Amino acid sequence: MPPQHWPANIRYISTCSYHSSVSKSTHEFLTAKPDRVTASAEPAARGSSFVAIRRISDSNHPAFGQFGLFATKKLKPNTHIIDYIGEIHCEERDSDYDLSLFRSADVSVGVDASKMGNEGRFVNDYRGIKDKPNALFVEVRRPSGELGIRIESSGLIKKGEEILVSYGKAWWQARRTVNETEWKTNSKISGGFSAFMHPRLSSKGFSSFLAFYSCSRVQGAQASRSFSLHRPQCIHNKISRVSAKGVGQRRSIHASASLRSQKDPYQVLGVERDATASQIKKSYFQLARKYHPDTSTDKSAQDKFVEIQAAYDILKDEKKRQMYDQYGATSQEPGFDPNAFSGFGGGFQGFSHSFGNSDLFSQLFQGMSGGRGPQSSRGGVEDGMTLRMARRGDAPISGKGNPGDLLVRINVTPSKDFTRQGNNLYHKTRIPMHVALLGGKVRVPTLDGDVDVRVPGGTQQDEEMVLKGRGVPSPHGGDSGDLFVAFSVQLPRSLSNRQRELIQQYADDLEGRSSGGTSDETSTIDDNAKNMKRSSEDKAADLKKGNEKKRRATA
Numbered sequence: 389m390p391p392q393h394w395p396a397n398i399r400y401i402s403t404c405s406y407h408s409s410v411s412k413s414t415h416e417f418l419t420a421k422p423d424r425v426t427a428s429a430e431p432a433a434r435g436s437s438f439v440a441i442r443r444i445s446d447s448n449h450p451a452f453g454q455f456g457l458f459a460t461k462k463l464k465p466n467t468h469i470i471d472y473i474g475e476i477h478c479e480e481r482d483s484d485y486d487l488s489l490f491r492s493a494d495v496s497v498g499v500d501a502s503k504m505g506n507e508g509r510f511v512n513d514y515r516g517i518k519d520k521p522n523a524l525f526v527e528v529r530r531p532s533g534e535l536g537i538r539i540e541s542s543g544l545i546k547k548g549e550e551i552l553v554s555y556g557k558a559w560w561q562a563r564r565t566v567n568e569t570e571w572k573t574n575s576k577i578s579g580g581f582s583a584f585m586h587p588r589l590s591s592k593g594f595s596s597f598l599a600f601y602s603c604s605r606v607q608g609a610q611a612s613r614s615f616s617l618h619r620p621q622c623i624h625n626k627i628s629r630v631s632a633k634g635v636g637q638r639r640s641i642h643a644s645a646s647l648r649s650q651k652d653p654y655q656v657l658g659v660e661r662d663a664t665a666s667q668i669k670k671s672y673f674q675l676a677r678k679y680h681p682d683t684s685t686d687k688s689a690q691d692k693f694v695e696i697q698a699a700y701d702i703l704k705d706e707k708k709r710q711m712y713d714q715y716g717a718t719s720q721e722p723g724f725d726p727n728a729f730s731g732f733g734g735g736f737q738g739f740s741h742s743f744g745n746s747d748l749f750s751q752l753f754q755g756m757s758g759g760r761g762p763q764s765s766r767g768g769v770e771d772g773m774t775l776r777m778a779r780r781g782d783a784p785i786s787g788k789g790n791p792g793d794l795l796v797r798i799n800v801t802p803s804k805d806f807t808r809q810g811n812n813l814y815h816k817t818r819i820p821m822h823v824a825l826l827g828g829k830v831r832v833p834t835l836d837g838d839v840d841v842r843v844p845g846g847t848q849q850d851e852e853m854v855l856k857g858r859g860v861p862s863p864h865g866g867d868s869g870d871l872f873v874a875f876s877v878q879l880p881r882s883l884s885n886r887q888r889e890l891i892q893q894y895a896d897d898l899e900g901r902s903s904g905g906t907s908d909e910t911s912t913i914d915d916n917a918k919n920m921k922r923s924s925e926d927k928a929a930d931l932k933k934g935n936e937k938k939r940r941a942t943a
């Protein structure tokens with residue numbers, strides 16, 4: 389029976405439902421039968437006994453008019469209040485009730501209670517209501533083996549008090565940002581933890597979010613973990629605010645020890661070297677299920693789970709796998725570049741390859757803030773783009789497992805030389821009138837330094853010349869863009885007498901008149917203007933005379 393105030397258009401369910409977007413292997417993983425039931429003898433999914441849905445009638449409440457979840461009795465700290473029940477799916481959804489359940493490099497699972505769920509869907513965020521939350525989302529393996537999320541009290545909750553959690557700063561930031569402007573162009577979004585899926589993200593935003601999330605998420609899971617944890621030491625896109633020194637220090641704590649101790653991924657996953665992608669995936673899911681720290685009784689489950697993740701990380705990625713096959717474990721080290729010293733790094737990848745092992749972050753910082761780092765400026769990165777550097781993020785809070793990913797949000801400093809459209813660059817160069825008329829050379833900046841460009845005689849104002857391949861390299865490894873050079877013809881503001889005489893001759897010649905005399909003074913722009921006026925008056929007079937002649941001849 390649905391509880392009081394349950395909305396008629398939403399299905400009330402007491403156990404999670406699985407959407408068709410959840411693949412068989414993901415489903416198996418999410419519902420893994422534990423080797424041994426470790427959880428207490430609590431009900432499979434706690435229902436409504438501790439909570440009631442109430443309409444928010446306080447006009448000062450930010451969710452005024454909506455509903456909230458209230459305690460029906462006094463709840464001690466760490467009480468399992470209610471499970472968050474909804475539809476488990478692997479889709480990108482536009483829902484404010486979509487809680488993030490599990491995320492790996494290639495699957496993202498949410499529990500969405502927008503169309504079906506239980507009372508848990510009515511829990512509000514504490515912001516604007518209380519100083520801090522009194523409850524939190526906790527990930528659990530239910531006694532049935534099902535992976536789920538429940539709401540637990542973090543402190544004492546009085547009878548009648550609203551149960552409030554934290555959705556995570558990132559969720560609110562994303563929500564605000566998405567409402568205000570497009571995600572793509574926003575550079576203010578900081579990473580951070582978000583319990584809910586970010587609302588209304590474009591595909592691009594969504595994948596960025598996944599990456600942000602993977603930085604925060606504790607991998608190599610513990611039996612239960614807080615979903616409201618915000619990890620301030622995570623560094624995302626705020627590179628420009630952090631000193632190179634500070635960044636370097638932080639980084640050194642989490643140097644890629646796990647990478648260095650990497651075992652043969654084929655052996656770890658128990659597959660042949662020529663295994664297909666689906667064989668690898670299958671084996672990964674089997675092993676991940678077997679050694680999941682929540683359910684496995686194996687003492688070394690945690691370490692094995694981490695190894696399995698790391699191995700899969702390489703073998704699921706065609707490029708990484710190819711590199712591993714060719715160059716071995718070193719190829720997975722940060723900064724490894726098979727084409728070292730062979731010139732440009734090749735766009736996106738070149739960017740990450742450009743960092744050596746010594747001090748990745750300070751180099752990164754220099755590259756980013758200077759904006760002239762050869763790899764970053766040639767790498768084809770764009771303003772607002774996020775570079776993901778696998779496992780260069782923070783270490784798991786548990787101390788075990790792979791580090792998260794480092795996401796670097798690029799803020800490209802505008803260039804004074806170029807404007808950019810896609811991979812093409814535009815540069816406007818001034819040329820003197822005589823060069824425009826007679827032809828010549830002009831020095832033009834390019835990403836590789838200044839070059840001489842030949843200007844053809846008779847070049848018109850704003851005419852463009854294309855320097856093929858001198859634009860920005862494609863971040864995806866394709867052709868570089870072009871550099872378009874637009875010519876701006878500069879007219880002299882003043883002429884010497886001789887120059888004026890010559891121009892006059894030119895004008896007379898053009899207009900079929902004999903040359904006039906000159907004075908000894910240097911003409912100014914005003915003189916020129918007067919001359920121009922005079923010359924057009926002359927022209928008009930000539931025309932009049934000509935017409936007169938014509939008329940007479942006709943008559």
Ligand SMILES: C[S@@+](CC[C@H](N)C(=O)[O-])C[C@H]1O[C@@H](n2cnc3c(N)ncnc32)[C@H](O)[C@@H]1O
Pocket residue numbers: 450451454455456484485509510511512513514515516517
């Ligand atoms: C998971 S639902 C919570 C239940 C919701 N109040 C209802 O009646 O359906 C999340 C939505 O509740 C609202 N909400 C929750 N906490 C809020 C807060 N602190 N301030 C403003 N709105 C809040 C927002 O509209 C948000 O999208």
